[in-house]
Amino acid sequence: MKLHIAVLPGDGIGPEVTAQAVKVLKAIAMAFNHVFTFNHALVGASAIDKTGTPLPKETITICEKANAILFGAIGNTSYDLNPNAKVRPEQGLLDLRKKFDLFANIRPVIAYDDLLNKSSLKKSQIKGANILIYRELTSGIYFGEKKLSADGNTAYDICEYTRNEIERIAHLAFKAAQSRKQKLTLVDKANILESSRLWRRVVQELAPQYPQVKTNYMFVDKVAMELIVNPKQFDVILTENMFGDILSEEASVIVGSIGLLASASIGKDHAMFEPIHGAYTRAKNKGIANPIASILSAAMLLDYFELFDEAALIRKGVEKSLKLHITTPDLNTKYDTITTSKVGDFIEDFINNPDETNLNFTNIHLGQSTII
Numbered sequence: 001m002k003l004h005i006a007v008l009p010g011d012g013i014g015p016e017v018t019a020q021a022v023k024v025l026k027a028i029a030m031a032f033n034h035v036f037t038f039n040h041a042l043v044g045a046s047a048i049d050k051t052g053t054p055l056p057k058e059t060i061t062i063c064e065k066a067n068a069i070l071f072g073a074i075g076n077t078s079y080d081l082n083p084n085a086k087v088r089p090e091q092g093l094l095d096l097r098k099k100f101d102l103f104a105n106i107r108p109v110i111a112y113d114d115l116l117n118k119s120s121l122k123k124s125q126i127k128g129a130n131i132l133i134y135r136e137l138t139s140g141i142y143f144g145e146k147k148l149s150a151d152g153n154t155a156y157d158i159c160e161y162t163r164n165e166i167e168r169i170a171h172l173a174f175k176a177a178q179s180r181k182q183k184l185t186l187v188d189k190a191n192i193l194e195s196s197r198l199w200r201r202v203v204q205e206l207a208p209q210y211p212q213v214k215t216n217y218m219f220v221d222k223v224a225m226e227l228i229v230n231p232k233q234f235d236v237i238l239t240e241n242m243f244g245d246i247l248s249e250e251a252s253v254i255v256g257s258i259g260l261l262a263s264a265s266i267g268k269d270h271a272m273f274e275p276i277h278g279a280y281t282r283a284k285n286k287g288i289a290n291p292i293a294s295i296l297s298a299a300m301l302l303d304y305f306e307l308f309d310e311a312a313l314i315r316k317g318v319e320k321s322l323k324l325h326i327t328t329p330d331l332n333t334k335y336d337t338i339t340t341s342k343v344g345d346f347i348e349d350f351i352n353n354p355d356e357t358n359l360n361f362t363n364i365h366l367g368q369s370t371i372i
């Protein structure tokens with residue numbers, strides 16, 4: 001298959017983790033005889049520094065011409081500390097999502113057996129947890145009207161949803177639930193918010209079209225607790241933009257590190273793949289950033305193009321790296337020398353040499369990729 005991939009590394013640790021995902025995709029292309037081309041473009045604070053805008057026209061053109069976008073991270077603490085900034089890096093990401101109508105953000109949360117002791121939660125609580133979050137990504141409070149009064153003392157952000165915006169992501173979430181454990185939980189605040197009541201009405205109306213799926217409804221404050229107390233009760237979670245942002249970050253506690261959570265943002269004609277973590281500016285260029293979220297985002301990219309064997313091989317490489325402790329310091333207590341790029345090298349090696357019947361497998365990979 002021929003794929004043109006727009007690579008938008010962005011800010012902070014974005015470039016170093018994205019470089020590992022590109023490395024892994026190149027190995028996949030070689031191993032499976034595909035042709036993947038990569039076109040890099042600016043976004044975020046680094047784009048503001050060079051061009052004055054967080055989403056330059058040239059970046060949009062590169063994305064328009066690509067089959068998919070691989071995104072790194074966005075943001076910079078200098079903007080976070082300045083509520084008066086006229087232009088913000090995050091606007092680049094929001095504009096990309098809106099421009100390409102990437103309305104469904106899909107975030108898998110999986111408790112890996114080899115990482116159960118890395119979570120702050122009890123093993124017995126999380127073992128076997130496997131949740132797929134469908135977060136609406138192009139509407140709601142993120143994109144509603146915003147206003148700051150002339151005297152600077154009053155402000156609002158409107159949370160607005162249309163039936164169509166809810167229906168299109170709900171159908172995707174129902175279909176995903178159908179092919180999993182057949183359970184869908186709509187997360188809202190329908191006891192308070194009119195927009196949530198619309199979500200509930202629309203999902204209740206659609207539910208009969210998916211008779212195999214057991215649909216249930218839970219308020220977001222309760223979900224915030226249940227995700228920690230009993231995450232195994234969830235299969236597919238469907239929710240609006242901001243609830244999904246917050247809950248997915250909370251859910252990373254189940255997995256052991258936010259550096260493991262990948263996502264796909266899907267529209268009708270475009271798709272973007274990005275880790276859920278942020279720019280983590282303090283870690284930039286230290287070699288300590290976990291590239292797994294970016295590498296797993298690359299696997300989601302391959303799934304999107306139905307390259308399932310290829311995606312599965314990446315995931316196997318990731319699982320192997322976790323098993324052998326070939327991980328960055330956020331997860332590693334065994335070795336403290338394993339850098340971002342060494343994790344990428346290991347998974348690249350694994351793709352080139354996945355034969356586990358080889359008795360020297362561990363040594364080969366450790367030798368080639370990590371210890372020396």
Ligand code: IPM
Nearest residue numbers: 074075090093094245276278
């Ligand atoms: C995410 C991020 C973004 C969001 C920011 C960087 C705009 O937190 O993708 O979860 O809030 O959607």
Ligand code: MN
Nearest residue numbers: 245246249276
């Ligand atoms: Mn977030």
